Amino acid sequence: MALTREQLAQRVAQEFKDGYYVNLGIGIPTLAANYIPEGMQVMLQSENGLLGMGPFPLEEEVDADLINAGKQTVTMVKGASIFSSADSFAMIRGGHVDLTVLGAFEVDCQGNIASYMIPGKLIKGMGGAMDLVAGADNIIVTMTHASKHGESKLLTECTLPLTGKACIKRVLTDLALLDIEGGKFILRERAPGVSLEEIAALTAGELIIPDDVPEMQL
Amino acid sequence: MAGFDKVVGSYEEAMAGLEDNMTIVAGGFGLCGIPENLIKEIKRRGTKGLTVASNNAGTDGNGLGILLEDKQIKKMIASYVGENALFEAQMMSGELEVELTPQGTLAEKMRAGGAGIPAFYTATGYGTPVGEGKEVREFNGRNYILEEAIQGDFSIGKAWKGDRMGNLVFRKTSRNFNPMAITAGKIAVVEVEEIVEIGELDPDEIHLPGIYVNRLIQGAFEKNIEKRTVRSA
Numbered sequence: 466m467a468l469t470r471e472q473l474a475q476r477v478a479q480e481f482k483d484g485y486y487v488n489l490g491i492g493i494p495t496l497a498a499n500y501i502p503e504g505m506q507v508m509l510q511s512e513n514g515l516l517g518m519g520p521f522p523l524e525e526e527v528d529a530d531l532i533n534a535g536k537q538t539v540t541m542v543k544g545a546s547i548f549s550s551a552d553s554f555a556m557i558r559g560g561h562v563d564l565t566v567l568g569a570f571e572v573d574c575q576g577n578i579a580s581y582m583i584p585g586k587l588i589k590g591m592g593g594a595m596d597l598v599a600g601a602d603n604i605i606v607t608m609t610h611a612s613k614h615g616e617s618k619l620l621t622e623c624t625l626p627l628t629g630k631a632c633i634k635r636v637l638t639d640l641a642l643l644d645i646e647g648g649k650f651i652l653r654e655r656a657p658g659v660s661l662e663e664i665a666a667l668t669a670g671e672l673i674i675p676d677d678v679p680e681m682q683l
Numbered sequence: 684m685a686g687f688d689k690v691v692g693s694y695e696e697a698m699a700g701l702e703d704n705m706t707i708v709a710g711g712f713g714l715c716g717i718p719e720n721l722i723k724e725i726k727r728r729g730t731k732g733l734t735v736a737s738n739n740a741g742t743d744g745n746g747l748g749i750l751l752e753d754k755q756i757k758k759m760i761a762s763y764v765g766e767n768a769l770f771e772a773q774m775m776s777g778e779l780e781v782e783l784t785p786q787g788t789l790a791e792k793m794r795a796g797g798a799g800i801p802a803f804y805t806a807t808g809y810g811t812p813v814g815e816g817k818e819v820r821e822f823n824g825r826n827y828i829l830e831e832a833i834q835g836d837f838s839i840g841k842a843w844k845g846d847r848m849g850n851l852v853f854r855k856t857s858r859n860f861n862p863m864a865i866t867a868g869k870i871a872v873v874e875v876e877e878i879v880e881i882g883e884l885d886p887d888e889i890h891l892p893g894i895y896v897n898r899l900i901q902g903a904f905e906k907n908i909e910k911r912t913v914r915s916a
Binding site for chain 1: 712713714715716738761762763764765766771774775781783785786787788789790791793794805806807808809810811812813843853854855856857858859860861862863906907908909910911912913914915916
């Protein structure tokens with residue numbers, strides 16, 4: 466079975482390590498904050514100028530001056546800090562954020578990512594995504610493995626305008642966890658109950674299937 | 684009070700000198716920390732042909748969105764403009780030119796504009812549509828593109844507290860683009876929730892020194908929330 470959004474978030478959270486500063490993109494990445502293991506300290510960075518983002522506020526805690534990068538009202542955890550957008554992207558570009566998780570439309574086996582623009586459709590903008598993929602060393606892209614029409618999103622070469630070039634090394638889809646090395650996708654884990662054949666059929670870019678591909682533990 | 688008093692008496696006075704076809708650099712992120720009353724004054728003045736650099740373009744009826752109603756903005760430099768139907772319509776019809784700029788690059792362009800740095804190299808946008816036509820240079824085996832600073836005829840910003848000299852303190856994430864945006868204008872206009880007397884702000888706690896501020900005014904703010912998201916107890 467393909468992973469649900471919640472299961473994708475759970476698997477993302479397995480990449481967290483104690484003491485990590487993490488930037489989570491809008492959507493599934495944000496859900497991963499709900500699965501930070503007990504006893505582990507992770508500080509969430511929000512690129513509008515907050516390190517130490519907490520959960521959504523109670524009704525009586527709502528503060529128009531305290532939002533996340535998705536413009537949602539949030540809270541701060543103990544030890545949080547506030548800074549300008551320039552400082553925020555200095556952290557990101559300067560490689561100080563340990564892990565970045567974000568969504569995409571397409572990824573290819575050269576590590577290119579397309580996530581912000583579909584020509585002919587409405588263009589809303591890249592926000593901070595281009596800075597995040599250019600600045601972070603440790604990035605996980607989360608997305609569905611194929612489109613609703615069954616077309617692979619893991620390609621030999623991205624067809625859409627790029628958000629970043631040769632910057633993605635790890636992709637988590639609803640079917641599999643893959644690394645990108647030497648111009649190839651390498652299958653690391655498969656979603657419970659999903660066959661290697663199914664993954665191979667929906668991966669357009671060159672795919673290496675090692676002898677042992679364990680099922681994800683969720 | 685001597686020449687360091689930046690306080691002006693009215694919003695009309697705050698935006699005096701703004702003319703058609705000028706460039707404005709604006710602080711704020713979404714509707715958080717936007718100079719909402721200064722934007723309303725720009726609407727009242729009816730100034731046209733404006734180029735505006737701001738992370739977002741407001742929403743329908745809020746923030747910079749109200750300047751679209753009378754087509755006052757000619758060009759928008761922003762990182763994300765997805766929350767505004769009027770904006771979409773004017774962009775699609777070609778009435779409104781849009782220069783999409785990565786968020787961190789936009790912040791740094793404003794910072795550079797205020798800091799006397801004409802341009803800088805960044806890896807952000809290399810190999811993407813953002814990098815097209817820009818100078819590329821390699822440092823330590825990695826490619827970077829040259830991005831130019833942004834300066835405005837005016838900058839508009841919002842802070843929490845300011846003293847009469849224009850020393851500013853921001854509150855929570857309403858700081859966002861404000862400190863850099865304010866520095867990038869030839870005439871920097873800032874509105875605050877509270878003006879305090881000189882000496883009331885602890886020098887160690889001032890986020891932006893008054894040297895960057897030309898005009899200061901105290902306003903009342905609606906502080907609209909774009910996405911009110913709560914959890915239950």
